[in-house]
Amino acid sequence: MSATLSTGRHWRLCAALGVLVLAAAALSLLLGRSSGGPTIGFGGPELGAVILREIRLPRTLLALLVGGTLGLCGAALQGLLRNPLAEPGLLGASSGAALGAVLVFYFGLAGGDSLLLPLGAVAGSLLSLALLYALAGKSSDLLTVVLAGIAINAFTAALTSLVLNFAPSPYAALEILFWMLGSLADRSLVHVWLALPLMIPGWLLVIAAARGLDALTLGEETAASLGFDPRRTQWLVVTGTALAVGGAVAVTGVVGFVGLVVPHLLRPWVGHHPSRLLLPSFLGGALLATLADSTIRLMPPGPELKLGVVTALLGAPFFLRLVISSRNAAAN
Amino acid sequence: MALVTDALEIRYGARCAVHPTSLTLEPSGFVALVGPNGAGKSSLLKALAGLASHTGTITWQGRALGTLASRERARTIGYLAQASTVHWPLNARDVVTLGRLAHGRYGVAPTAADREAVEWALAQTATAGLADRSVSALSVGERARVLLARALAVRAPVLLVDEPIAMLDPFHQLEVMGVLSRYARGAAGGAPALVVAVLHDLTLAARFCGRVLLMSEGRVVEDGTPATTLSADSVRRHYHVEPFVTQHESEPVVVPWRSLADGVQRARD
Numbered sequence: 001m002s003a004t005l006s007t008g009r010h011w012r013l014c015a016a017l018g019v020l021v022l023a024a025a026a027l028s029l030l031l032g033r034s035s036g037g038p039t040i041g042f043g044g045p046e047l048g049a050v051i052l053r054e055i056r057l058p059r060t061l062l063a064l065l066v067g068g069t070l071g072l073c074g075a076a077l078q079g080l081l082r083n084p085l086a087e088p089g090l091l092g093a094s095s096g097a098a099l100g101a102v103l104v105f106y107f108g109l110a111g112g113d114s115l116l117l118p119l120g121a122v123a124g125s126l127l128s129l130a131l132l133y134a135l136a137g138k139s140s141d142l143l144t145v146v147l148a149g150i151a152i153n154a155f156t157a158a159l160t161s162l163v164l165n166f167a168p169s170p171y172a173a174l175e176i177l178f179w180m181l182g183s184l185a186d187r188s189l190v191h192v193w194l195a196l197p198l199m200i201p202g203w204l205l206v207i208a209a210a211r212g213l214d215a216l217t218l219g220e221e222t223a224a225s226l227g228f229d230p231r232r233t234q235w236l237v238v239t240g241t242a243l244a245v246g247g248a249v250a251v252t253g254v255v256g257f258v259g260l261v262v263p264h265l266l267r268p269w270v271g272h273h274p275s276r277l278l279l280p281s282f283l284g285g286a287l288l289a290t291l292a293d294s295t296i297r298l299m300p301p302g303p304e305l306k307l308g309v310v311t312a313l314l315g316a317p318f319f320l321r322l323v324i325s326s327r328n329a330a331a332n
Numbered sequence: 333m334a335l336v337t338d339a340l341e342i343r344y345g346a347r348c349a350v351h352p353t354s355l356t357l358e359p360s361g362f363v364a365l366v367g368p369n370g371a372g373k374s375s376l377l378k379a380l381a382g383l384a385s386h387t388g389t390i391t392w393q394g395r396a397l398g399t400l401a402s403r404e405r406a407r408t409i410g411y412l413a414q415a416s417t418v419h420w421p422l423n424a425r426d427v428v429t430l431g432r433l434a435h436g437r438y439g440v441a442p443t444a445a446d447r448e449a450v451e452w453a454l455a456q457t458a459t460a461g462l463a464d465r466s467v468s469a470l471s472v473g474e475r476a477r478v479l480l481a482r483a484l485a486v487r488a489p490v491l492l493v494d495e496p497i498a499m500l501d502p503f504h505q506l507e508v509m510g511v512l513s514r515y516a517r518g519a520a521g522g523a524p525a526l527v528v529a530v531l532h533d534l535t536l537a538a539r540f541c542g543r544v545l546l547m548s549e550g551r552v553v554e555d556g557t558p559a560t561t562l563s564a565d566s567v568r569r570h571y572h573v574e575p576f577v578t579q580h581e582s583e584p585v586v587v588p589w590r591s592l593a594d595g596v597q598r599a600r601d
Contacts, residue, residue, distance in 0.1 A: 082419035082420070211433055211436065214430060214433060215430065215433050216419070217418060217419050217420050217422065217427075217430060218413075218416060218417075218418060218419075218427075218430060218479075218482070219413065219416055219417055219419070221378070221383055221411075221413050221416075222411065222412075222413050222416055224382075224383050224402075225381050225382075225383060225406060225409070225410070225411035225413075226406050226430070226431070226433045226434045226486075227401075227402040227403035227404075227405065227406030227407070227433070227434050228402070228433065229402060267420075271422060271423060271426060272420040272421050272422050273420075273422060273426060274420065
């Protein structure tokens with residue numbers, strides 16, 4: 001009886017989050033920003049259609065897709081590692097994508113409407129995934145995979161710094177740094193089409209691992225005894241995350257904290273069930289990213305805040321609260 | 333129509349955990365797997381559950397375990413790991429429901445059969461009162477019973493349990509041995525089943541189990557009724573303790589009484 005009860009609660013939570021996501025998306029479509037500060041509405045029917053199609057819609061769609069990807073993959077990785085501190089960047093896909101993009105900048109190919117930037121990022125994330133498998137091997141254990149991810153992160157970060165070091169001009173270095181802060185400004189529907197072919201297979205792989213994540217709650221041995229090979233679950237989550245997050249970073253730069261904070265916040269609402277956490281985390285991530293990006297456009301005139309900066313500003317205090325509450329729990 | 337091993341051997345690198353072992357375990361009955369620490373009991377149990385790489389063959393009803401699809405194997409053989417952990421603070425009923433994953437199709441909510449099996453397993457282990465509490469708030473013994481309920485909820489024809497009573501108080505030790513015994517006889521509401529339990533309590537093993545396998549140094553060295561396997565001579569030889577063996581209410585009592593000098597010598601080596 002209670003099982004159906006909690007299943008019902010799960011769908012109510014998803015429905016509530018879905019309504020909030022739609023509301024946030026509508027808000028995001030309505031909000032604009034000019035040199036004079038925030039604007040509301042579209043300003044005339046003909047101009048409005050262009051603004052909506054060329055500017056607002058891609059931005060809102062990307063906020064939903066990228067936020068959702070980060071939330072979903074964060075939840076799946078935390079389930080796989082059975083550790084609430086795991087986040088999508090852990091496996092090196094984000095930093096690999098960032099390096100790919102930075103190299104495109106370095107060679108001066110990123111100007112104008114060039115798609116070389118996101119394509120370079122996609123190549124970078126796929127290369128880091130290939131490197132992860134070369135380092136960790138397909139059959140090895142979880143700890144080896146995480147260590148390989150950390151090694152790739154460190155190595156690609158070092159290479160990124162190297163590129164910055166050799167940047168042709170201070171202006172180029174600044175441009176690279178700004179891109180890495182993560183932003184949804186000035187994106188078009190082309191970026192959506194570029195990210196989706198990586199995101200959708202990534203999502204599907206992660207979702208296919210849902211039951212395996214539940215089984216892993218009881219440890220790898222018991223999961224295997226229930227018919228869920230932990231290596232298969234690991235492969236699904238690692239590959240799915242690398243693809244989807246690689247696609248996300250390729251079009252927006254690095255957006256932190258969403259994949260860490262959202263699953264964490266929602267976990268008690270789903271009874272700590274790893275599979276029931278996936279869909280709410282997707283919706284929660286989409287909601288958070290859309291709201292954060294709308295907040296950016298509401299800021300007073302001046303240089304536009306970067307999305308990655310806002311999510312980190314929102315995420316860090318949350319994290320402090322988490323530290324304090326777990327410290328209090330430990331003291332009791 | 334049995335769980336049969338033929339020349340089953342388990343190696344961890346150069347070390348041989350289980351030497352070639354050929355066993356036939358009848359499809360119903362409560363079998364105790366006993367022996368000193370490091371004898372290879374858990375390794376053998378894991379191999380029987382299809383969880384340890386090995387040479388030789390294991391067959392269930394004539395079919396090699398390796399040829400069964402993983403989900404079919406999971407439905408056939410339930411396994412309770414030694415001192416297992418629960419990584420997220422799920423409530424106890426959700427933990428028990430995880431046992432039904434072996435039957436579940438993806439994305440489908442628990443069926444009536446799932447729910448019935450879960451409530452049955454909770455009732456068997458007297459954990460229905462804990463069902464809505466978070467497992468992180470349970471005592472070690474309560475959690476051990478919830479995890480046993482998880483393994484029971486699979487309702488597999490073969491149930492392999494590794495030290496199911498190690499964490500329990502005397503009352504619950506007796507209760508759990510009773511549950512496993514009823515499950516094996518098919519008296520718990522279901523068909524008779526094969527239950528193999530790794531145990532350290534020799535009296536409970538002798539009283540509840542019809543067959544006792546005694547392992548030592550990677551080999552099954554005694555195999556038979558409790559009276560023969562757990563005789564004073566056998567306990568002396570394999571456990572290196574002087575036992576106190578008697579009967580109470582015409583049931584065997586085997587109590588380790590004093591460690592023997594040859595065992596002390598071996599422990600030092």
